[in-house]
Each structure stands twice: as C-alpha cells, then as structure tokens.
Amino acid sequence: MASGIRDKVAILGMGCSRFGERWDANAEDLMVEAYTEALLDAGVETDAIEAAWLSTALDEQHVGKSAVPVASALRLPYIPATRVENYCASGTESFRGAVYAVAAGACDMALAVGVEKLKDTGYGGLPQRTRGTVNDLYWPNVSAPGSFAQLASAYSSKHHMAQDDLKRAMGHVSVKSHDNGSKNPKAHLRNKIDLDKVLNAAMIAEPLGLFDCCGVSDGAACAIVTTPDIARSLGKRDLITVKALQLSVSNGRELSFNDWDGSYFHTTRVAAEKAYKEAGITDPREQINMIEVHDCFSVTELVTMEDLYISEEGRASHDILDGFYDADGQVPCQIDGGLKCFGHPIGATGLRMLYEMYLQLQGRAEERQLQRDPIFGLTHNLGGFPSQNVSSVTIVGQAGA
Amino acid sequence: MSTGVLAFGAYLPQRRLQRQAIAAAHAWFEPSLAALARGERSMGGWDEDSNTLSVEAARACLAAQDRQQVNSLYIGSTSFPFLDRQNAALVAEALSLSPNLRTFDLASSRKAGTSALLAACEGDFHGGSALVIASDKRRTKAASSAEMTYGDGAAAVLVGEGDVLAELVGSHTLSVDFIDHFRTGESEFDYHWEARWVREEGVMKIVPEAVTALLHRTAVGASDIRHFCCPVGSAREQAALVHALGISADALVDNLETHCGNTGAAHPVLMLVGALEAAQPGQLILVAGFGQGCDVLLFRATEALARQSSGGGLQANLANRLEESNYFKFLSFNRLITMEHGIRAETDKNTGLSTAYRNRALTTGFHGGRCRECGTLQIPMAPICVNPDCAAVDSQDPHPFADAAAVLRSYTSDRLTYSPNPPAWYGMIQFEQGGRIMIDFTDVQVERGLHVGMPMRMVFRVRDYDHKRGFRRYYWKAAPVYQDQGD
Numbered sequence: 001m002a003s004g005i006r007d008k009v010a011i012l013g014m015g016c017s018r019f020g021e022r023w024d025a026n027a028e029d030l031m032v033e034a035y036t037e038a039l040l041d042a043g044v045e046t047d048a049i050e051a052a053w054l055s056t057a058l059d060e061q062h063v064g065k066s067a068v069p070v071a072s073a074l075r076l077p078y079i080p081a082t083r084v085e086n087y088c089a090s091g092t093e094s095f096r097g098a099v100y101a102v103a104a105g106a107c108d109m110a111l112a113v114g115v116e117k118l119k120d121t122g123y124g125g126l127p128q129r130t131r132g133t134v135n136d137l138y139w140p141n142v143s144a145p146g147s148f149a150q151l152a153s154a155y156s157s158k159h160h161m162a163q164d165d166l167k168r169a170m171g172h173v174s175v176k177s178h179d180n181g182s183k184n185p186k187a188h189l190r191n192k193i194d195l196d197k198v199l200n201a202a203m204i205a206e207p208l209g210l211f212d213c214c215g216v217s218d219g220a221a222c223a224i225v226t227t228p229d230i231a232r233s234l235g236k237r238d239l240i241t242v243k244a245l246q247l248s249v250s251n252g253r254e255l256s257f258n259d260w261d262g263s264y265f266h267t268t269r270v271a272a273e274k275a276y277k278e279a280g281i282t283d284p285r286e287q288i289n290m291i292e293v294h295d296c297f298s299v300t301e302l303v304t305m306e307d308l309y310i311s312e313e314g315r316a317s318h319d320i321l322d323g324f325y326d327a328d329g330q331v332p333c334q335i336d337g338g339l340k341c342f343g344h345p346i347g348a349t350g351l352r353m354l355y356e357m358y359l360q361l362q363g364r365a366e367e368r369q370l371q372r373d374p375i376f377g378l379t380h381n382l383g384g385f386p387s388q389n390v391s392s393v394t395i396v397g398q399a400g401a
Numbered sequence: 402m403s404t405g406v407l408a409f410g411a412y413l414p415q416r417r418l419q420r421q422a423i424a425a426a427h428a429w430f431e432p433s434l435a436a437l438a439r440g441e442r443s444m445g446g447w448d449e450d451s452n453t454l455s456v457e458a459a460r461a462c463l464a465a466q467d468r469q470q471v472n473s474l475y476i477g478s479t480s481f482p483f484l485d486r487q488n489a490a491l492v493a494e495a496l497s498l499s500p501n502l503r504t505f506d507l508a509s510s511r512k513a514g515t516s517a518l519l520a521a522c523e524g525d526f527h528g529g530s531a532l533v534i535a536s537d538k539r540r541t542k543a544a545s546s547a548e549m550t551y552g553d554g555a556a557a558v559l560v561g562e563g564d565v566l567a568e569l570v571g572s573h574t575l576s577v578d579f580i581d582h583f584r585t586g587e588s589e590f591d592y593h594w595e596a597r598w599v600r601e602e603g604v605m606k607i608v609p610e611a612v613t614a615l616l617h618r619t620a621v622g623a624s625d626i627r628h629f630c631c632p633v634g635s636a637r638e639q640a641a642l643v644h645a646l647g648i649s650a651d652a653l654v655d656n657l658e659t660h661c662g663n664t665g666a667a668h669p670v671l672m673l674v675g676a677l678e679a680a681q682p683g684q685l686i687l688v689a690g691f692g693q694g695c696d697v698l699l700f701r702a703t704e705a706l707a708r709q710s711s712g713g714g715l716q717a718n719l720a721n722r723l724e725e726s727n728y729f730k731f732l733s734f735n736r737l738i739t740m741e742h743g744i745r746a747e748t749d750k751n752t753g754l755s756t757a758y759r760n761r762a763l764t765t766g767f768h769g770g771r772c773r774e775c776g777t778l779q780i781p782m783a784p785i786c787v788n789p790d791c792a793a794v795d796s797q798d799p800h801p802f803a804d805a806a807a808v809l810r811s812y813t814s815d816r817l818t819y820s821p822n823p824p825a826w827y828g829m830i831q832f833e834q835g836g837r838i839m840i841d842f843t844d845v846q847v848e849r850g851l852h853v854g855m856p857m858r859m860v861f862r863v864r865d866y867d868h869k870r871g872f873r874r875y876y877w878k879a880a881p882v883y884q885d886q887g888d
Contacts, residue, residue: 121744125817128745133756137764137864138781138876140827140841146815150828154811157853205815206824256779256787258835262811387829387839 004278007399008103010231010239012224013042016355019219019343020188027062027117028073030220034348035074035113042224043234046074049224050107052081055094055114056347057383059085061127062117070113087383088296089247090114091221091350092392096245098225108230114352115220116345126216145213146205147385148297153207154262155303159314167207169317170298171198174211174340176326177295181337183367188215188343198298212298217343221351223358228399239399240361243279243376246271250388260387267391268307268380275393276309281376285310288395289374290360291331292353294382295338304380305333308393327368335360335368346383350392353379357396375401404522405565405700406558407530410461411674412454413554413661413718415844416725417441420549426728427544437549442662444725445538445553447734447821448843448862451480452488453875454555454667455536456495456861460804461713462532462557468496471559472529473503475521477513477666478536481506482873484586491875492534494765495861497801511632514556514666515690518673518698521560522569530561537665540735542590552662556670556715566709567677567686567700571619575611576694579603604633604691609646611695612687619699623647627684630654630672632663633691648687654679660719666692673700675715682707721886723846734821745819750867752874762799767859767877769836770797778802778835803877806833807857812842814850830857830879844880856882 015037017030025033039045054070056063063069067081084093091114098110121127126144130136156166175195181187193211201209231239248267254260272284281287288310295301305316310331311324319325325333336342336356339349357377359365376397383390424438445454455476463471474489481488489504505520507513514535521531536555541548560569581599582591593599608631616623629652631639639653654676657668664671669690676686680702690696725731732738762768762782769780775791780802786793812828819825826842828851843862845851857879864876 123744128748128819130748133753134760136750137752137757137760137874138840140839141818141820141825142827142839143815143818143825145817146813146825146827149813149815150811153813153828153853202816204817205813208813252783252787253789255839256781256783256837257777257789258831258837262829385839 005099005103005245006243006278006280007228007241009099009225009242010228010399011242011358011396012044012109012226012231012234012236013038014223014355014358015041016186016221016352017219018186019217019345019352021119022218023119025218027115027220028069030117030218031070031073031113031115034220034222038222038224044109044224047077048109049076049079049111050109051079051098051101052076052111052113053094053097054081054083055085055090055112055350056083056116057085057087057090058116058118058127058129058346059083060129061120063115086390088294088346089350089381089383089390089392090347091352092247092379092381092394093350095223095351095354095394096247098223099242099245102225102227109224109226111222111224112351113220113222114348114350116347117218118216118345119218124216142385143205145208145297148300149205149208150262151303151386152299155299158261158263161317163207166317167199168195169320170212170302171195172320173295173298173301174198177334177338177340180327180335180368181341184337184342187337187341188217189337189341208297208299214296214339215341215343217345219343219345219348219352221348221355223351223354238362240358240396241399243395243397244275245394246275246278247390247392249390250384252388255387262386264303265307265382265386265389265391267389268304268382268393271391271393272308275395279376279395281395284308285331288331288376288378289372290335290357290370291333291378291380292336292338292356293333293380295334295340296344296382300382301333308378308380332370335365335370350379350381353381354394354396361396361398402562403565403568404562405560405568406677407561407565408462408466408559409557409674409677410458410464410713411554411556411671411715411718412457412461413443414445414449415721415723416444416446417660417722418444418728418731419724419726422726422728423549431544434544434546434549437546440659441724442549443552443554444731445734446843448878449538449553450482450863451478451536451538451555452482452492453861453863454538454553455492455534458536458555458557459492459496459532459534462559463496464713466559469499470529471498471532472501472527473521473524473531474498475505475507475517475531476534476536477507477517479508479511479513479584479666480537480539481508491765494761495875497766497803511666511692512690512694512696514668514670515688515696515698518558518560518670519572519574519696522572522698526561530559533558533560533670535667535670537667539665540590540737543732543737547591547593550663552657552664554661554664554671555667556674558670558673564705565703566706567680567702570621570685570699570701571615572696572698573611573615573618574694574696575607575614577607578693579607600634600638604638605642605645607695608633608642608689608691611697612646612689615697615699621685621699624649625685626652626687628652628654628676628680628686630669630676630686630688632656632668632672632689671715677702677706678714678716680706742819750865751870752867752872757874764876767801767803768799769802771800772796773798778832780836780838802832802836803859807831807859807879808833809851809853809855809857809881810837811853812851826851841878842880843878846883849883851881858882
C-alpha cells in the first residue's frame, strides 16, 4: 500500500525569474535567471543534479520540443531530462517528476524547471493554436476567458445568485491580487486597482472583463529537491518538505455525461480530498495557512475556494467579500499576486506558486511576509477548460509538521 | 397513381437587411438605387452558404417524413460552393439520408431549381421518393441593383407517388441561350445586360411561349390558373405578363420582392412553397423557372393538402425575421470588404481530408452514440462508454442528435477569440434525451442574449473557411430558440 509523499522530499533551493513582458529575454535566458538563483539558494553546483524535468505548455512559441533546451541552456551534465506538458498545470508536473524521482530513490537530487515565453505572438492574450486535427473539426472556437467565463453563468444559475453580485465578488478577488502584487518586485503587474476599475473594464468574455483575467507573461521558475537527510547533511535547517502532491485529470464525464452542472471543478475536488489525506490535513479551513490557487480568471479563484473545501459550497463570495482570503485574512490567497498579477508563464506557474510558499514558510517573503508563522501552504494548479481539465493540489510545509 | 408533391419546406436566414440602409450607403455613388430602397432582403450569416441553406430547407420539408424512403436527391443552385465535390453528397449526409441514393447537382442557370423539380417528378422513384432542393446565396457587387434585389434562401420539395399534396398535371421546357446575365469560373460576380432588353426580349417573350405551350399540351385554360409562381420581373412587369397570358391578376403569387428578395434558382420553388401554403384542394398552381429558356410545371392541389399542418414553410420563415440595418455587416459577411481580422484569424484552417472523412458521422451527420449496455447517449461516440457505472467497450451504435431538443447549460460571449461576427457565442448544451456537448452558437440575437435553461436547436453551418486552399468545412452549431420562434 502506497504511503504517499509526505515528508519524503525536501525543497533544497528555488529560483524564479522576474515575470512580465520580457522583450529582453529568450526562454533560455529566463531559465538561467531562475536556475542561478536556485543553485545559490541550494548551495550546490550543477554537477550535483542527477535528473531534470522541464515544463512548457506552448513549446511551439519558444523552445520547441524535447528537454534538450533545458539541458543545453543550463549545461546539464548529460543526465536524464524530460519535457512534460499538461496544459496550464505543467509547472506542477515537472515538480512532480523531480519529487517522485527523489522519493523513489532513483536519484539524490533532481531539478524541476518551468518556462514559458508567451509574448512573441504579436497580440495580447494566450497564443491561438491548433487543438489537434480531430478537435479542430468540432471543438468550439474557445478562448481561455470564454471557456472559464461559463463557470459564472452556471454558478449564478445554480446558486440563484444575481450575476451582478457574483461579478462584485469576482471583482474583489482581482482587487486583492493587485494589492498583493504591488508588493512583489518580480510581479508582472504591480499597480493597485479598485472595484470600479474592475467593474467598468472592457468585456473580454461575458462576464469576465479585462481585470478578471490574469496576465499573460514570460517567465521561468525552478526547484531543486532532495531527501531531508541530504538537505540536513548540506547544513540546511528548518526544512520545507512536500506533504502532498495530487493530480486529477478529467475523463470526459463532465463534458459528455449528464451529471456535471458546469459550476465547479470535479477534478479539483478529487485532488484536494486525496491531498488532504496524504498530508494528514483534516480541517483545511483551519489548518492550511496560505494558498496559491490557479486564478487564471477571477471566477476560477472563486469556485476553487469551494472545490478546495475551504469555503462551503455557495459561500465563497461571502468569504471573499469578508476579506477571509486577503493578505491579512485567515487564509491569505495569492500573497504574491497570483496568476493575476505575478503573471502566468504557463510552464513556470506551478513552480512559481511553490516559490512563494517556500519563501513564506522560511520567513523570506520580505514586504509580503505573513505575520503568523505559516506551517502549511497549498498550491493549486489547473489546466484546460472547466469541462475537461488537469487539476493539481500540492501541499508543502514545515518538516515534521 | 398520381405523381407530385409529398411534403415541402423552406428556409430563409433570419437577418433581413434593410434596403434603405444599402441605398443610403451608396447614395453618393449610385443615387438611382433609391428607387429600389423599399423593404428588405434576406441576408445569410457569414457561416451560411447554399449548402447550409439547402440542409435547413430540407429539414423543414422532411420533419414528418421517413428519410430512409428518399432514394434520389436533386439540388438546383447557381452558387454551389464546390465545383468539383458533389454538393448533394454533402447535403445528403448532413440530412442522414440513406447512402443508397442517387444524387444530382443541377447548376448553371436560375432555372436549375425547376429543372431539379422536373427531373425528380419525371424520374423513376423506385418505390421511394425524391427530394428536391433549390438554394442560392449569390454574391453581388456593392452598389449593384442585384445587391438590392437578390435574397438568400432555399426551398425543398419531396416528390413521389401516392397520397400527394399536389399532383403534377404537366410540364414543358423551352431552352433558349438568352444571356440576361452570366457568371464564369473566372468572374466573381454576375454580369448583367440592360434590364429593359431582358424584360422585352427575354421575360416577356420566353415565359409566355413556355406557358402557352404547357397550357396547350395540358388543355388547361389560362383563366383556370389560381396560383402563378413567376420568379422574374418586378410586380408591374408580372402584372403585364399575366395580362398578356390571360391569367387572372390575383393568381400572381407574391414574388417576395418586399420581404426577401430574389433567391435565384431557389425562387420558383420557394414561391411554389408559398402557393402550396395558400392553395385550396383542386386549385391549379403554375410554376415557371426562367434562365436560358423556361421550365413550366403545372400542379393541382389535392384534398391531402388541406390536411397538411403548417410550419417550416415560407410564411413561418418570413415571420422569423431580424431586422439588420448595418450594411457593413453584409459587406463583411460576404467578403466584399477587407476587414482587419487580426493575427488570431491566421491560424491554419487546413483540413485533413482523411481526418474529416473518418469523423464525418459526427461533423456532417451529427451522430453520437447510444450504449447498448446501459442506454447512455453521448456525443461524440467513443470506444468506451462515458457512463462511469458502465464503461463498456465498443458498445455504441450511432445515434442522431441533429433534431434532438436541447437546453442551454452554460455560455459566454467572447470578444477575444476570432469570429467573423464577434462576439463569439458558445457554451454547453444538454440534450433532453441525454448527452451534452460544448459547441459554437449561431443566430444569437445580441439584444435578447441567452439564459441558462433556454431551449436550443441544432443547425448545420460553415465552421471554417480555409481561404488559402479554397476549402470550407462544415459542422453543427446550436441556435437559441426564442419564445416567438417555437417550432
């Protein structure tokens, strides 16, 4: 019987590039920017890395296929390296590969690198690309905002909530993330906004306006992981360990069977339940100290609060408006600005979330540092569409907690 | 046994472009268009062409019919999108007709619609029936009178033997190489000769000659004609025509000039549908199709016509109208103006013909699957049943979804993604029989919007144009059914 990942792997070092419109940098430059920070943080040299995973989602826009780009950019010493892609949850996938390799005893030290270079398309928003030759024959011509916007129509219909009330709660989500992002020197968007600005912004996909959508950014993030014993042997104290790593992937039931109502993520609920069990969390609302969720759109964050079992179903908007998820609330969410403001270089995003958790758990988050010493941090990384997606829930925390 | 009409249907796109809007845009350039600036013309959407119009008219015609009885399909049109790839074969699969089918594209003349009807009526039914569709969506030059007077539309008639609604009394065809206008593979638009010459040397001579020959052949008196479907000429010209022929002036069937415009090859058949909706048992209906001569067909309405329920005919389509006064939309939909579609529109729309062929039961026929083990309906059909309590392998039979009732589950209107008619509307619909799909929407009335739970119906439309290769691919879309549009 598998016992799970809890406390078997420690984060030795992490790095994250500045996110944003990085006209100055190729994907390779961004990877090196994140990696040099991680090496310095870990206190090791490249020859200590025994295996590597690279996550990118839209490789056609920058590095192309395979893990050769990461091995070449970082001059990795002819070690096993693999490129992974799982929609916008790709970043967590590279972390999962590295963590599992260490937990399995296949290697002592592994690297996860995520990168995306989205700003070379010539237009705003995510790149528009083929969805596959068969899908192109019958899928609707969705954009990411249009796909997630549908959560709002289904959610307000299910919970008999006026669309305007929902839009105001969604607006608070974005205002809060901009407040948080303003304190983050690496964030893409650092301006503060108010509710009026959100509500009056240009409509992108009804009811999502411009400020309900996250930034489309260039950036990279990475993690070096090892066993707790090795981390201690390298002189590390107050280790941050992986408590849970769960992933759930849609099997077509939401899209083609008759029982999903379109207002929530079935996958997130499955992954969250498994992650809490793996981490030994019994009351997430009380035990989880901070979260980074996949706030690609404000409404995604809103429904995710319920799918993670932190807000009760139908109550997320109340918690949001009560400030429960604000930086000074009980469970701060998107302390670093989130996808909304830190930005969303797809392959890097899952690792970027962990980077903030890692800094907060170590008390190194500077202006953003939470006052209550956090013990458990949760990251939620999501890819695809509400009707068919990949959802991951990762919990990290103080070793032994 | 009588041969004649077993069922009929029509389809007009819901948008009606106001002629005043066209004339106003061109007043600086061609002020004479003001003389035509009355009423409205039907205007197909960017995702409609003569094939999609054909499918909708045929669905209306076949609503209460056994489609498996259809063993011939004749389509008449001057605007077939494909010159070499039979359009009728596509339409047949969109209609889920039996593959044991004779198919004909009849093209190259405005009388192609009546020629299709003639060929069907006088062909061998082999114990089944023949479906005749006439359809046109013709592109026109900006500021031409054709732009003002044409319309987009289609009509369908099922013909066969037995308990017919109207029996064919007789027919005649005159073939004359009279060129009032022409279009070739090298020319984008119709090239017209002077209207006065067309009227005096063409319409006023050729139509009477064909009608007279038919009346003589069938020994029917002109004054006995109760409904005369004459698709050419203005109302005033038609009045002169019936006067010369001795047909009663009140026998003239509305030529749809005011509310639809001339639908080319479809027009005589569309007018026939209008006449059938109005005719009493025993009345004679004369249909003329003009173009390089003239087809004339004479029908007599039967008692069965009185028992026919209405719906899906011309009147319902005329009533289902959405006023459009934005002439630029017409220019853009018909690619008469170069719009900035943005880089997002540049994604390659190349269609793998092998991929499309393999998946055409879904994309053309809109068939999903029904699991033999658990009965679950699902679309697309998949090798493993989607019901988590079943998951049987290779357990599904094809199941049609095109005519299944559906309701809206979730939706958005998207201004980011590329659409020739932004915003793009799409979402998830739930079929009442079971099964659901995420799909593009069309014919959304922006002012009325959408709401979760409202009824939706499927329509066959163009999905993508591949301008690089001249190909277009079709698929089904969901259209909202507003309260005043109930079937």
